[in-house]
Amino acid sequence: MAVLSGIWLAPSAVYADDASYSLSLNAGVAPRYQGGKQYTVTAGPGFRADFGNGWFIDPTQGGAGYAIRFLNGMFASAALSYDPGRSDTNRFGRPGSDYLKGMGSVKGSLLGVFTVGGKIVGETKGSMTLEVPLTNRERGWSGHIDVAAPVASWGTDTIIVSPSLHFGSSKYMQTYFGVTPQQSANSGFAQYNAGSGLQAASLTVAWTHAFSRHWAMQTAVGTTRLLGNAAKSPIVQNKQSYFGGTGVVYTF
Numbered sequence: 001m002a003v004l005s006g007i008w009l010a011p012s013a014v015y016a017d018d019a020s021y022s023l024s025l026n027a028g029v030a031p032r033y034q035g036g037k038q039y040t041v042t043a044g045p046g047f048r049a050d051f052g053n054g055w056f057i058d059p060t061q062g063g064a065g066y067a068i069r070f071l072n073g074m075f076a077s078a079a080l081s082y083d084p085g086r087s088d089t090n091r092f093g094r095p096g097s098d099y100l101k102g103m104g105s106v107k108g109s110l111l112g113v114f115t116v117g118g119k120i121v122g123e124t125k126g127s128m129t130l131e132v133p134l135t136n137r138e139r140g141w142s143g144h145i146d147v148a149a150p151v152a153s154w155g156t157d158t159i160i161v162s163p164s165l166h167f168g169s170s171k172y173m174q175t176y177f178g179v180t181p182q183q184s185a186n187s188g189f190a191q192y193n194a195g196s197g198l199q200a201a202s203l204t205v206a207w208t209h210a211f212s213r214h215w216a217m218q219t220a221v222g223t224t225r226l227l228g229n230a231a232k233s234p235i236v237q238n239k240q241s242y243f244g245g246t247g248v249v250y251t252f
Contacts, residue, residue: 019052021252024218028245032097033086034176034200035226035236042093046247062113062129074118081111081131083139086176088187100235102187106175109133117146124149140171142199156210162222163203168230170196177233194229201225219246 024046032038049057056079057064065079085106087096096105112134117127126147133139144166152159168176173194184191204222211217221244225231231239 020050022046022048022249024048024247024249026245026247028243030243030245031238031241032090033095033100034224035230035233035238035241036097036099037237038090038097038099040090040092046249062115062131063111065113072118074116075127076116077114079113079115080134081113083109083111083131083133085109085136085139099237100187103179103183103189103235104186106139107136109136109139120147122150138171139175140169140173142166142168142172158208160206160208161203162206164201165198166200166202167197168199170194173197173199173229177230177235179234189234192232192234194233197229198227199230200227214251216249216251217246218249220244 025044026046027041027043029039029041032040046059047057048059054066054068056067056077061067061077062079063081065077067075067077069075084094085108086100087094087105088098088100088103089096090098110133112132113129114132115127115129117125120126124147126145128143128145130141130143132141144164146162146164148160148162150158151161173196174180176194177192177199178194179187179189179192181191183189202222202224204220206218206220208216208218221242223240223242226236226239226241230236
């Protein structure tokens with residue numbers, strides 16, 4: 001749910017016939033952690049590459065990996081990504097908050113990201129993604145179901161609306177929303193056992209304006225609502241959160 005990694009929200013072809021590369025300068029705002037009420041501003045460069053042969057580097061497809069498309073409009077991809085985990089202090093560039101003091105840090109994890117999807121109707125696409133930890137396996141697996149629907153297009157502008165459902169295994173939910181007896185003693189939060197299931201629902205609206213063949217501006221705003229056991233966690237300050245980001249992109 002990171003903003004900066006989601007600047008390119010428009011669903012590109014799983015891979016193009018010709019190679020293309022994009023550089024961007026992005027800025028965004030999002031909660032310090034899932035369920036937190038404090039927000040943090042982030043800024044930095046971005047990079048996306050479609051090598052034209054199935055291989056890609058693309059944050060919207062999970063990271064760096066390989067994708068294949070089928071004649072019936074279905075597509076699939078496998079990629080490597082990274083979950084930075086969470087800190088129990090305010091740290092620039094990493095999820096976390098001083099509010100979580102005593103909870104300890106969640107270690108980062110190298111992830112295998114597997115996606116399958118296809119066209120639903122017209123240019124609307126649906127997909128399902130699983131994120132499986134390859135390191136720090138105690139993190140548990142998570143996933144999301146996404147729809148990307150182009151709702152308006154005129155001239156050099158396009159608007160895409162993307163609703164999503166997020167879910168997680170019992171390990172994942174306990175890692176990010178549970179409170180163990182030791183964590184309870186250290187932090188003062190009530191002990192809490194978060195079971196598997198739905199974690200959140202989110203809605204993102206992305207607008208792309210092309211200045212030329214090479215230059216464009218992409219802006220995204222959205223909201224996330226924690227659900228189920230995630231919403232009941234004692235570390236959650238706000239069940240509803242908002243995020244936004246914008247970036248200037250050069251494609252060549």
